[in-house]
Amino acid sequence: MRKTIGQISIVASAAVASAVLVSPMPAFANATVKAVLDNGETVQFTGSDSGARKNKVKGNVTFTVRSNGNWTMDSRTSNSLIAWRNVTWTCDLLFGPAHSTIRYTIGSHRVGGGDTKNRHAGAYDADIQEFFGEIRNRGEANCNISIG
DSSP: OOOOHHHHHHHHHHHHHHHHHHSSOOOOOOOOOEEEEEETTHHHHEEEEEEEETTTTEEEEEEETTTEEEEEEEEEEEEEESSEEEEEEEEEEETTTTTEEEEEEEEEEEEOTTTTEEEEEEOOOOOHHHHHHHHHHHHHEEEEEEEE
């Protein structure tokens, strides 16, 4: 059976439409801003990110590391869509001569439609304490929101 150009374009259009509906929407993070606080004992990275249907799920994150090895992440996420969305914040900390990377996260949580949620996570990490000078001087953080 021979397919016409019209039939082929209908099949191709359906395939593209289903891929758009099924695949998760990527988030595009803005660059984080680094600040050294408390006489050099604290480094704070702040940023924002958005995604999902014309950036209707968006938020801000503050990732803080301290010379004693403690870290915290605080986020505020708004969802202006009708339906809820699961949201996960991650920050990748890059430091050291080998550009070591450690990922920190605020676990997945649901943000209801038309709602705003604040979340917090934190712990101790010996690598932060050991390499704090490098983090303070040349460290970077990339923070992103994942929506699914």
